[in-house]
Amino acid sequence: MRKKGELVSFRQDIKIVDCTLRDGGLVNNFFFTDEFVKDLYKANLKSGIDYMEFGYKADSDLFDRDKFGKWKFCNDDDIRAIIGDNDDGLKISVMADVGRTNFKRDITDKANSPIDMIRVATYIHTIPAALEMVEYCNKKGYETTINIMAISKSNDSDLDDALEIIGQSCVDTIYIVDSYGSIYPEQMRRLADKYIECAEKYNKKIGIHAHNNQQLAFANTIETLTMGVSYLDSTINGMGRGAGNCSTELLLGFLKNPKYHLTPILTFLEEHINKLKDEGIVWGYDIPYMLTGRMNQHPRDAIQFISDKRTDYSSFFHYLYDKDNL
């Protein structure tokens, strides 16, 4: 098994990407208060987090601005209103979905933007469109990533071909994404091995974005980082769609670089996360998400099940099973 670094040492190449607003925004349609966002920014800055993802660069022709908070669209001016001049060491990222972003209109020169990194989320069959976006953003001066989603549904040879094409592009970082929270550590290590091989060949970095359907988001993140994956997505308390993500507090507890500090995240948890939960915002491990994860399915049925306040888990399990098999 590949190994980079030791449990008692740290690696300079590790970067934590806070996705609380972006993946958490999928839980509350991005309706975060400015106070929440400002305090999150300060907490990330103080705790040594490397990137903070504000949300999506979604196309306002496709999504109604009244139905979503502003971080679905991430206008440069909205980001600037929170962070000022972005000159303090915490980099800013946004996510741009293939087919849902008017990138030629909404992504301008890096020189005029508070954003540092654009992360392009794609399925395997839309990689040519993703690469067009990456080339565009790269020319505009941004760091770029490609996040290949739903790979647990792809076959090995398609993924090999995809990595080969992406490797030859100008992208900086390629992400392993466990969209359905269905991947076990043993499988995740095999994937990391494949991605790192591509990274070594083409001088790229590898990232991981894990979901917690089977309580494996943190485990999968630290297992692949130990092999050489260096961009680590996390959210505070794992806030994110469905079962959520790798928790920032767990990740900071594991990492040994003295630049990272847990206390600002704990303070943010006290002041903001419990309040969100008290307001009825729900995420995290639950039986329906475990079932979609185990069945390697999109969590949408589980989200609906929970939103309907149903608890007939066994009939839900058989519904998911029949859906795939009948």
Place this chain on the structure above:
Amino acid sequence: MRKKGELVSFRQDIKIVDCTLRDGGLVNNFFFTDEFVKDLYKANLKSGIDYMEFGYKADSDLFDRDKFGKWKFCNDDDIRAIIGDNDDGLKISVMADVGRTNFKRDITDKANSPIDMIRVATYIHTIPAALEMVEYCNKKGYETTINIMAISKSNDSDLDDALEIIGQSCVDTIYIVDSYGSIYPEQMRRLADKYIECAEKYNKKIGIHAHNNQQLAFANTIETLTMGVSYLDSTINGMGRGAGNCSTELLLGFLKNPKYHLTPILTFLEEHINKLKDEGIVWGYDIPYMLTGRMNQHPRDAIQFISDKRTDYSSFFHYLYDKDNL
């Protein structure tokens, strides 16, 4: 890395030990209704679980019978009242703590008992006393295990010595126990390697009992089972002290032996676990447990913190830190 079996196959040597009553009893002082216990027994039986642990064989001279439910003491007659003659393939276990069990009085011949297996929980420094209990129970006709607790606080050479002594005893199974939920998968694999080496030398089996302080109970369980650990402790919905345990529903989702069935466990979850939670019984991952896990400390301070309804996580973190370092 050791490897026994493949992800798509199954191993006959795997045994699931349901600890819902025993570790879950630490949450509610063993006050389970008979209906709960009977339905749990039926659910375990139908789902193919191999052992059901009813609780502790605690010494009633040391613990007040009025302050605990009956599964703190596990009289043979109380077990028999639930399960009848114990002739249906689901084996019964109880836990006996060194120093808290009057084993010569309370553990009788296997021929007269519904119990199949006695699990002796010990610290490293009480292993001679544990071995005395194991020899006694073995002679009475029971299967036995030794569960060495708090090994994350032991040094390697003490653990090596302990395994050597235990290996030479008549015990059937030796358990890796992550008492504080502090052990990462990489460390857990090293431990499993050490225990399995002892097992191969002395013809023993190895088990794992994990805690979920850092959301690693399931990951640590499947990582070590993949290496050859075969006795797997789990509880329904992870019910157990503090952050709880490896969840039975996750484990059944992972295992491929067609004798295991998830549906009876899901039905039990619907009918009983949500009700317990509605009644205010609390367990599972939470920030204070994460902190004691990360600091490699007993969860008692975290349990108190949560019971006091405190949320000042950062001051709690500094309290734990100072406790170990000042």
